[in-house]
Amino acid sequence: MFENFASVWTPVxxxxxxxxxxxxxxxxxxxxxxxxxxxxxVRALIDRCPHRGVALSLGTVTPDGCLECAFHxxxxxxxxxxxxxxLNPEARRDLLSATALPARELGGLIWIYxxxxxxxxxxxxxxDGLVRDDVxxxxxxxxxxxxxxxxxxNMLDSPHLPFVHRRTIGRALRAQLKPNSKMHVDWEETPxxxxxxxxxxxxxxxxxxxFYRPNMMALHIPIPGKHFRIHAICxxxxxxxxxxxxxxxxxxxxxxxxxxFFRKANFKIIREDRAVVESSSPSEVPPTAAERSVETxxxxxxxxxxxHQTLLGGDRRK
Ligand code: FES
Ligand SMILES: [Fe+2]
Numbered sequence: 001m002f003e004n005f006a007s008v009w010t011p012v013x014x015x016x017x018x019x020x021x022x023x024x025x026x027x028x029x030x031x032x033x034x035x036x037x038x039x040x041x042v043r044a045l046i047d048r049c050p051h052r053g054v055a056l057s058l059g060t061v062t063p064d065g066c067l068e069c070a071f072h073x074x075x076x077x078x079x080x081x082x083x084x085x086x087l088n089p090e091a092r093r094d095l096l097s098a099t100a101l102p103a104r105e106l107g108g109l110i111w112i113y114x115x116x117x118x119x120x121x122x123x124x125x126x127x128d129g130l131v132r133d134d135v136x137x138x139x140x141x142x143x144x145x146x147x148x149x150x151x152x153x154n155m156l157d158s159p160h161l162p163f164v165h166r167r168t169i170g171r172a173l174r175a176q177l178k179p180n181s182k183m184h185v186d187w188e189e190t191p192x193x194x195x196x197x198x199x200x201x202x203x204x205x206x207x208x209x210x211f212y213r214p215n216m217m218a219l220h221i222p223i224p225g226k227h228f229r230i231h232a233i234c235x236x237x238x239x240x241x242x243x244x245x246x247x248x249x250x251x252x253x254x255x256x257x258x259x260x261f262f263r264k265a266n267f268k269i270i271r272e273d274r275a276v277v278e279s280s281s282p283s284e285v286p287p288t289a290a291e292r293s294v295e296t297x298x299x300x301x302x303x304x305x306x307x308h309q310t311l312l313g314g315d316r317r318k
Contacts, residue, residue: 195211
């Protein structure tokens with residue numbers, strides 16, 4: 001279950017899309033049914049009825065907050081316990097549970113922990129741009145035909161800015177480029193992942209990029225006295241498909257009508273990334289020795305190490 005993406009928290013969908021009807025989301029090769037219980041809390045069950053394998057997300061939520069399967073009406077609580085089996089009053093319901101996953105709502109997003117159980121050993125860690133009350137957020141979602149690891153590396157990669165984004169966020173950097181320019185890339189370990197800063201020649205660049213394990217980037221765009229960030233979350237769907245959730249946060253121009261503008265600007269930027277990410281071969285990032293690397297690959301190599309040692313290698317301490 002959740003092969004190569006087990007025992008981590010990840011956002012999967014926007015909270016606003018989950019109302020009275022259950023929905024289905026895909027995550028690392030599994031389908032997950034999301035619904036709201038009686039208190040309005042998000043609950044997550046593997047989207048497969050233990051009876052005959054029907055998608056639980058086709059069902060309905062009962063007045064007492066259980067998910068009722070569309071096929072024979074079995075009902076399941078948010079922790080997976082089977083609470084009703086129509087026409088079979090003597091059924092051993094304790095043997096008929098669905099598989100629950102821990103779920104949370106944070107920053108307008110629904111998060112899932114990728115291991116079965118009603119509780120998780122740790123809580124999700126979100127960048128403050130996702131959770132602060134005093135900022136406005138503009139969200140956009142796009143599915144890419146790419147392995148999530150290539151998308152994640154792209155989001156942590158500063159040296160591509162003057163090339164891929166020569167007409168947008170990399171324009172100023174491109175104008176500074178000289179034939180013998182040198183980019184410096186720093187990497188600092190943090191409790192949530194890491195922080196990287198990059199600068200060109202002698203010009204300090206205060207833009208900071210943070211990596212939140214396992215699949216999130218937060219870019220701090222320097223505007224004196226302002227909060228202006230772009231977050232990119234690379235959600236593995238399955239195979240070589242990735243859902244990109246892009247959240248821009250700002251503490252200026254906060255009226256919702258400006259969301260359209262910020263969404264459009266971010267859409268233009270990630271569309272520039274999409275073509276190069278989808279073209280990468282092999283789709284999944286290979287072991288480091290299989291590709292040639294240079295000094296400015298510092299941040300992406302850190303991610304690659306985390307991916308191979310922790311997510312693929314199963315070492316949760318790293
Ligand atoms: S398949 Fe779900 S109740 Fe029968
Ligand atoms: Fe980019």
